[in-house]
Amino acid sequence: MNKSNVETLFEWIDQTTETIQQHENEPYLDSLAVSFETLFHQNVSEEIDDILTHKLQNQLKNIDTAAYNTEDIRKATQLAILKGMKGSTQQQHLMTPDTVALIVGYLAEKVTEPKENLRIFDPVSGTANLLTVVLDHLKQQVDALASEVDPTLIKLSLLNANLQKKQVEFFHQDSLTPFLLDPVDLVVADLPIGYYPDDVRANDFELKADTGHSYSHHLLMEQSLRYTKDGGYLIFVIPSFLFESDQSDKLHTFLHEYAHIVGVLQLPESAFKSEKNSKSILVLQKKGENTVTPKQPLLVKLPSFKNTKAMEDILSQMNAWFSTYNSK
Structure with a gap:
């Protein structure tokens, strides 16, 4: 079964966020912000250490943002935010x-x-x-x-x-x-x-x-x-x-x-x-x-x-x- 654009993009964001989360030991939502930043700039922030930079650069090779329309992006980011909020009681x-x-x-x-x-x-x-x-x-x-x-x-x-x-x-x-x-x-x-x-x-x-x-x-x-x-x-x-x-x-x-x-x-x-x-x-x-x-x-x-x-x-x-x- 072919995955929808939303699913493919969500999986990329989710995997990237979990990679950051494990490396930095930060909450999912904070790590998600780094994922969004990496995706938006198509580049890794200079503040990130070499090991994580290498992992994120590899992740960027697997994504072409031009393939997604605004609605795909909105829905995929929404799914990732919802996952991060699941544990939040506020x-x-x-x-x-x-x-x-x-x-x-x-x-x-x-x-x-x-x-x-x-x-x-x-x-x-x-x-x-x-x-x-x-x-x-x-x-x-x-x-x-x-x-x-x-x-x-x-x-x-x-x-x-x-x-x-x-x-x-x-x-x-x-x-x-x-x-x-x-x-x-x-x-x-x-x-x-x-x-x-x-x-x-x-x-x-x-x-x-x-x-x-x-x-x-x-x-x-x-x-x-x-x-x-x-x-x-x-x-x-x-x-x-x-x-x-x-x-x-x-x-x-x-x-x-x-x-x-x-x-x-x-x-x-x-x-x-x-x-x-x-x-x-x-x-x-x-x-x-x-x-x-x-x-x-x-x-x-x-x-x-x-x-x-x-x-x-x-x-x-x-x-x-x-x-x-x-x-x-």
Whole structure:
């Protein structure tokens, strides 16, 4: 049986990473960054010792990157990152699944349709899987920006974008600290859920908790709105319980004041391990002089991604909704 390009490339990345891991005694994800770097530059870093350099040069003889398209590269790098994250228990180290990223990409394309140039920002980019999928959907001239606090993840996301020949400007910082960033047309984010430990920094936000730690996902929504142009859009992957949890009244009031709710799409529960992990997608428009609340927001409960017929039906209904919405 012939192997697909994705499998062949993944095997090369995986073998190379394991070679580095055994030699350097580093975690898989850190070794993976070295693999990506070697693959991207088609050369071995001068900082690597002679024995490993020789092994990596031999590995490079077995790969021709010109044989792979962007999607092959994205999927193969994704598989390798997923393997590295398998042992990781940290919630923020989980990657946005492809199926979810594709829906976000579809929504991004719809809300930005009339624009010719676009600035897009992901404040919690992780390994940049969500951002690169969204960039594949956009037809415009796009300036892409992303932020990530974790040093391993930002290294992987930078190399991931480079391998896919996507230009992204990365900020290595806590996304709740101020950015040197002009406002953007679109924010996309798979919000990490949890408490924000810095109560002093949280004090700068309207959505800070009255007592105890504030929710980082609430603060990130507020921060994202700060860096969005009036009339710009925000697409968040959120926990389905977002508007039922404590502090949700405050969030509801805040969003009502500063944004229009364009739509809420409930993702199929079958896509998640359990009901309590289930997620939805929230689409907002930042209020501006000429913006109005949609008469009827887009409220959708998505069927199982495996049910192709039901998905096609829902997509055609969504297309119809957007053609009305965009003609307003």
